[in-house]
Amino acid sequence: MRRIERVVSYISGLSILLLVALPVSEILLRLFFSRGITASSDYITHLVLILTFLGGVAGAINGDHLSISAVAHFLKGRKAFAISLAATFISVAVSIAFAWTSLSMLFIAFGPEAMVGCIPTRLIILIMPLGYLFMAFGFIFRLIETERSPRLVPVFGLIAIVCGTLLALPAVANLLTFIPAAPLDFIDAAVQMYYNAAERVVPLLLILFIFAAFLGVPLFVVLGGGALLLFAQSFGSLEVVPIESYSMLTAQTIAAIPLFTVAGFVLSESGAGERLIALFRLLFRGLPGGMAAVAVIVCAFFTTFTGASGVTILALGGLLSVILRKNGFDERFVDGLLTSSGSIGLLFPPSLPIILYGVVAQISIRDMFLAGIIPGTIMVVMVSFMGFRASSKGVQVEESGHEPVLRIIGNALWEGLLPLVVLVPYLTGIATIVETGAVTLLYALIVEMCIHRDISLRRLPSVLIKSVPIIGGVLIILASSRGLAYYIVDAEVPMKLAAWMEAHISSRLLFLLLLNIGLLITGCLMDIFSAIMVVVPLILPLGELFGVHPVHLGIIFLANLELGYLTPPVGLNLFLASYRFGKPLPAMYRSVLPFFLVMLVAVLLITYIPALSLIFVGN
Known part of the structure; x- marks a missing residue:
């Protein structure tokens, strides 16, 4: 074998x-x-x-x-x-x-x-x-x-x-x-x-x-x-x-998933994390709790490109944990912050769940990319605020380092341009989403192999091979769950559920509340990829019934599933963080609870204020 x-x-x-x-x-x-x-x-x-x-x-x-x-x-x-x-x-x-x-x-x-x-x-x-x-x-x-x-x-x-x-x-x-x-x-x-x-x-x-x-x-x-x-x-x-x-x-857009995933792995296997941390430390120096904001932003950046919160926690958890503790943050706070930050980038383009949701729901991936920007920013700001709040309890203010400012900016410039490499060709129509993924991966390889030289040609196969089980694990779930989704639709379960909801629930707000609860439970029990395949066909007719814009419904779905990663007792990030930080699960539950509550408030804001998702999206 x-x-x-x-x-x-x-x-x-x-x-x-x-x-x-x-x-x-x-x-x-x-x-x-x-x-x-x-x-x-x-x-x-x-x-x-x-x-x-x-x-x-x-x-x-x-x-x-x-x-x-x-x-x-x-x-x-x-x-x-x-x-x-x-x-x-x-x-x-x-x-x-x-x-x-x-x-x-x-x-x-x-x-x-x-x-x-x-x-x-x-x-x-x-x-x-x-x-x-x-x-x-x-x-x-x-x-x-x-x-x-x-x-x-x-x-x-x-x-x-x-x-x-x-x-x-x-x-x-x-x-x-x-x-x-x-x-x-x-x-x-x-x-x-x-x-x-x-x-x-x-x-x-x-x-x-x-x-x-x-x-x-x-x-x-x-x-x-x-x-x-x-x-x-x-x-x-x-x-x-x-x-x-x-x-x-064999759907036309699915190839974007492995391409963006490998690009994320190339970044995580290089020194990109350290360079981005240095850059954001520079930007947030002198700001109370600034290092916590740095950790959240860097985690969001990596999760956006890998599409897997576990990769972020396992790849960057150790490094960020040491830096945060050196800056005076309590160990329990650090565990909770990094665990909750692991999934916080899933609303930003080119997040793989956004692409998959667009494919399954048959709505514009471009609109989903634009719709996720403000809700994702709200998530980042609210979790970062926990760091500012912790600074009032004696955490030291991040001070300027000795490395020259221009060198720090120059070192991180190439990775910092990645969002533009993704968004400009795709949103302008120059390239399809698959072609954009290929260009992004090629760009990441050039930056890490030729410019920074963190990955040698001899080491490249091992980096690519390391991403293969994650790619296979995600795509095999999509493939297997598609049959279940087909059965659900063929048995007219979505239509029957919509008829029942129409007969028993008349309030749009009550529907959204029930949707939040149901999706939170779903996110706790299922990974986001299989949940998209199985649950999205069920909620699409319900959203249409209660007048929820399909793009807004997608952002609600992804935000709730993102929070589900933190939901005890079996949220995926809780297990990964327990393994990474060597802590028992009950300890992780206590560490994550304050961040869970803050992110829950953000999810409710995203759910009940549609303009946050739709401001950049046309009718």
Whole structure:
């Protein structure tokens, strides 16, 4: 498995470089020759498909897939092993089911004549069943490696593979029909028995899956597995789930997500953090609590580009923690500030959740970028205010350093120009969002490799490879949850919910209050990417029913989910900060509470004052 991981890593790195080269080449060819590369967009979207499943395999081997793991976090010894065994069993079974359904989809939905440029489509899509298969083996390998039970785990793995095959029985039956002289009558009878049993068993299994989410089962397994069960219960085609996954991953704008994510990783692996801290220290020197504002702004900057608050906490948490404590801030205050600042940049462009929300809700990403600027600034100012308030309790004022001012500005100038590199080409229409992502990544590589020389050519592969599990983890969630979103819409759940709300709730303010509460709970229990895929189709018709502007609804959604990262007991940032700062979760709850309340006030302002989101957005 480690050899497979190395191969996966190097192919992933090559895919990222191609993902940069194609859009940049497209821009240059358009500018100088008024034409682009034939089938360029198809190559780009299918590179994302390949990168997703390579990242998924790497994440399974290294245990990097996103999960809640609330129960598992508090257990030790045999109980922890039992939980890990159960989580692995479910993960392997569902991954095998995904492998069968995606293989069946490959033969049913794509003929031999289908091509992506000059490459057969089936050859590229083969990455889906192979990716899921190796993820299943990766989960088994991970448990053997961490729990040191080489005899017990493979037995459970084999049973899980059989159960996964049974879960995907209709897809397996469809594959058998491609075999000459297949016993079609027997296959039809077996499938009919499967669907009859599913009507009775699936409700119980769905409850098991919900509980499994808190045992550390990856979220893509919970969401995708839930979708498979729901389609089985409704006598639907299981191949719908991989078809929707394929459609999601090959959408025209999705390639922006890995591009901006890698750009953020390049920045976090360089000395950009130290340079930006020095610059903002210069700007805020002499201001009471100024160093707290520096920490908030730098965290917002990094989260904006990585799209993952965990990266910010893990990459910058240690450095900022030392600096803040040297400036006299209390340890508890520092833990709370950095934990809450980890997600505070999600409302600024080019935040990945903003891009994804625009894709799912089918509204202008440009409008979403503009709408997030003032609400995001309010969040930054209000959390920074906590630092100014702490300064009245004896925290020393940040003083000027000895380094020349011009040198500090010059060192941070190139990273400081990144927002312009993103916004100018995209908002002016010079480049698409994907091309903007490619230009941003290329710019970051040039700055960190050629100007500052923080990343050498020899070190570049390791930096790119480090981003792959995060990219795969996020995109595999999007892919798996798309099937669940499809089922929700197909079952007319949004329309039924809208009808119920219309019958029972007449006040727009009450609707917004209920929306805040519901989204806060959602943000506590789900990561922002899967929440966008599953919840947005539900709330869009409700927003339209109560006259909430769709762009304003998007900012409300993202602001609440941002706050959900801090919501006890299982907000994602609480676990990451507990790991990074070496503190127990109850201590993190106490540290974060004041910041949670301040951000809650900001969320309420954003919710009930639409002008804050819509001032730059046309009708």
